[in-house]
Amino acid sequence: MAALPSPRDSGGTPHARREHAFPPTGPRTAVPGRPGLSVVPGAVPAPRPRPSGSAAAGYRSRFKASFKSNPARVTAALLVVFAVVFGLVLLNIYVAQNSFHLSDLQRRAAALQTEQRRLRYEVARAESPENVVEMGASLGLVAPGNQKFLEGPSVLVSERTPIEGEESSR
Amino acid sequence: MTKVRSTLRLLTLMCLMLAGSGVVAGRLFWLQVMDSSRMSAMAAEQRIRTLTLPANRGSILASDGTELAISMETKTVYASPREIEDPAGAAQVLAPILAIDTGKLQAKLTGDSGFVYIARRQDPEIGDQVAALKLPGIGLLPEPKRFYPSGPLAAQVLGFVGDENKGLAGLETTYDALLTGRPGKAVTERDPAGRVIPVGESSVQEAVEGNDLILTIDKQIQYEAEVALARAVVRWQANGGTAIVIDPRTGNILAMANNPTFDPNLLSSSDSAARRNRAVVDIMEPGSVSKMVTAAAALETNVTTPTEVMRVDDKLRIGAKTFSDSHPHPIESMTFSQIIQSSSNVGTIKVAERLGKQSLYDYLGKFGYGRKTGLDFPGESAGILPKPDKWWQTSLGTIAIGQGVAVTPLQMARAYATLANGGVEMEPNLVLATVDASGERHDTKPVQGPRVIDADTAETLTEMLVGVTGGEDGTGHAAAVPGYRVAGKTGTAQKPRIGAAGYSGYMSSFVGFAPADDPRLVVAVVLDDPQPFLAGETAAITFREIMEFSLRRLGAEAAGGRILPGPALAAPPSE
The missing domain is CATH 3.90.1310.10 (Penicillin-binding protein 2a (Domain 2))
Structure with a gap:
């Protein structure tokens, strides 16, 4: 029984490789213009009747055959699978790291927000009139007593004298 | 026989195993299929925290x-006593940080409770110190304060x-x-x-x-009003007082001061009476400051003019009641302006008799008596304005001079703000704007009320009231602010006894506005039973202090178009 030439042996076309990888299920007819691929009657084993509804089994057997004849491909496929799994693990680690970083940043943002509010409070307290008066007094500032508002050298516009009780508190 | 027995035993064992497997499978089916949602929820409850x-x-x-x-x-410090193995030790280290008695703290930390507050709303630094201890069963919760x-x-x-x-x-x-x-x-x-x-x-x-x-509160004016009020209360031994500063053009309240007062940071140690906003909650009989409304009604209805001369005695009998002026005097010829400026009760009542009770009632209502200000402040009072059909024979006389009706100080300030705004009411307002979470500012718009009196009437009455602070017969000379024309009115009203008939003590008030030609500010000052009780000697002075400071603070034009320099902040009175 003559075996079909392998794609490597024949140096054939992709079409030939496909034929090899996926054996026909019925008798071939000659392909015009392609003598090397002509079918020799009796050289091809009689097609086995395929069990009805077993397309999956057919694929499996084809894959098996392919893996047996192409160990490099299998290795490559396994490497790809490994790379994908490893990539997923790396991605997961990256996501977890970022998640920790995010929650850390959120904590810092909350702390800074609290600090900002505290500083606003401090500013408001420092600016309160009561505090300004206290600070002024502690620095030795005193409110004026008699106030005269002049226009030019001699025109008295307004005059203000402290009322009783006001003086002592200033 | 032996073989049969052995087969029987095997069958029995198999049946038992089948039955056991059936039970396990059934239970699994129940847990995985029938009860799956409940079990999932229980599992999630253990893992998921909200x-x-x-x-x-x-x-x-x-x-x-x-x-x-x-x-x-x-930071609020809490404990889970059931997780604390050494309550005494924990109390020993926590107590000094939290400034709590060790014994009391130990009692809190002892027991089988799962949660108990130890100290609420502590400074973040204290929270950090507690966290650093890493005590089992002690935790921290964030809480705003x-x-x-x-x-x-x-x-x-x-x-x-x-x-x-x-x-x-x-x-x-x-x-x-x-x-x-x-x-x-x-x-x-x-x-x-x-x-x-x-x-x-x-x-x-x-x-x-x-x-x-x-x-709308101006912090500096608010502070000055509070200091001036505190000084007045100390100086004249008053029970308390209130002061309000309003921009009559917008109704914006620039200051609303009360005395006695309190520090909301130290709420638990404050007196509940000091927490009351007397300006909107307390009502009082306004007394002579209310003569402005009587005068406005009389001028608006043309029952008199500022220059009409009337013969005014110092006493007037209506029904069983004799009304008298603040001081004895012979029968005098007085213009209506002089009647208002000298605050003659008898002269005002004579004008009110021409006006009639319905007309007086209408104008009191138009000026906002018996009606809330629209400020929507909790506990705000609408005051008391009895309907004319409920008035006694003497009510026309008493109400014309501001007795027998009751208003809040804010209502009184609103009435003067209406006059200062040329006769058009502006609703008092405390909120200038709101800023939403996205930072967008939404300004409130001044709410204009109805026109109460004509602009001409308002101008005429303003001139009459300028005479109160600057005229020869005026009772409010102390309210005059150097460099500015001030219009206003004194009021010394008897205080009704609480829970008894008659009166006891006085409410002294001064309400006015300046500059009279282009009013920028209305100031109302009310002192509760000062000594001396006359408003011209007490409230008018406090009015002047607040008005002078506020005018200069806002850079209001003085007479002659001059701008006086800004004021200095006053120190609070010493205790």
Whole structure:
């Protein structure tokens, strides 16, 4: 029984490789213009009747055959699978790291927000009139007593004298 | 036989095993299929934690944008006593940090309870110290706390919040819904040790901060009003007092001071009476300041003119009651202007008799007596204005001179603001704008009320009231502000006894506005039973202090178009 030439042996076309990888299920007819691929009657084993509804089994057997004849491909496929799994693990680690970083940043943002509010409070307290008066007094500032508002050298516009009780508190 | 027995035993064993497997399978079916949702929920409950993210309560700001009330995050220390193995040891190290008695703290830490508060709303630094101890069974919770950076400044206006951060008084109550915001929630998946599983289930619904309120309150004017009022209360031994400063053109309240006062940061140690906003809650018989309304009604209805001369005795009998002027005098010829400027009761009542009770009642109502101001302040009183069909024979006389009716100091200030605004009422307002969580500012618009009197009448009456502070017969010379023309009126009203007939003590008040030609400010001052009781010798002086400071602070044009220099802040009176 003559075996079909392998794609490597024949140096054939992709079409030939496909034929090899996926054996026909019925008798071939000659392909015009392609003598090397002509079918020799009796050289091809009689097609086995395929069990009805077993397309999956057919694929499996084809894959098996392919893996047996192409160990490099299998290795490559396994490497790809490994790379994908490893990539997923790396991605997961990256996501977890970022998640920790995010929650850390959120904590810092909350702390800074609290600090900002505290500083606003401090500013408001420092600016309160009561505090300004206290600070002024502690620095030795005193409110004026008699106030005269002049226009030019001699025109008295307004005059203000402290009322009783006001003086002592200033 | 033996073989049969052996087969029987095997069959029995097999049946038992089948039955056992059936039970296990049935139970599995029940747990995995029939009861799966409940079991899933239980599992999720163990892993999934939902935290409420408290929303920051909005700040309350003065008109210059500085905070009058602000919320900050503090730390609440709690304990789970059942997890504490050494309560005495824990109390020993915690007590000095939290400034709590060790014995009391140990009692709290002992027991089988799962949760107990140890110290609420502590400074973050204290929280850090507690956390550093890493005591088992002791934890920290973030809780916001309200602070009032300016202490007692405008305390009765701002109000305060309770333990649950809800407004309990003042604007904190009125605008509680706006200030509160909306809490968010964080859902996280945690491991048995309580740590967040980074790639586990997680969702965050951010809290929405409450809106900020920007008030119309001018911090400097508010402070000066409070200091002047405190000084008046000390100097004249008054029971208390209130002062209001309003911009008549907009109705914006620039200051609302009360005495006695309190510090909302030290709420628990404050007197509940001091927390009352007397300006809007307390009512009083206004006395002679109300003669402005009688005069406005008389001028508007043309029953008299400012220059009409009347013969005025110092006594007038109506029914069983004899009304008298503040001081004895022979029958005098007085113009209507002089009647108002010298605050003659008899002259005013004679004009009111021409006016009639229905007309007087109508104008009192138009000037806002018996009607809330629209400020929507908690506990605001509408005052008392009896209907004419309920008036006694003597009521026309008493009501014409401001007795027998009751108003809040704010209502009185509103009436004068209407006059100062050329006869058009502006609704008093405390909120200049709100700022939402996204930072967008929404300004409030001044609410204009109806025209109450003609602009001409308002101008005429203003000139009459200028005579109160600057005229020869005026009772309010002490209210005159050098460099400015001031219009206003004194009021010395008897205080009705509480729970008994008759009167006891006096309410002294002065309400006025300046500059009279282009009013920028209305100031109302009320002192509760000062010694001496005459408003011209007490409230008028406090009025002058507040008005002078405020005019110069706002750079209001003095007479002759001059701008006087800005004022200096006063120190509070020594205790």
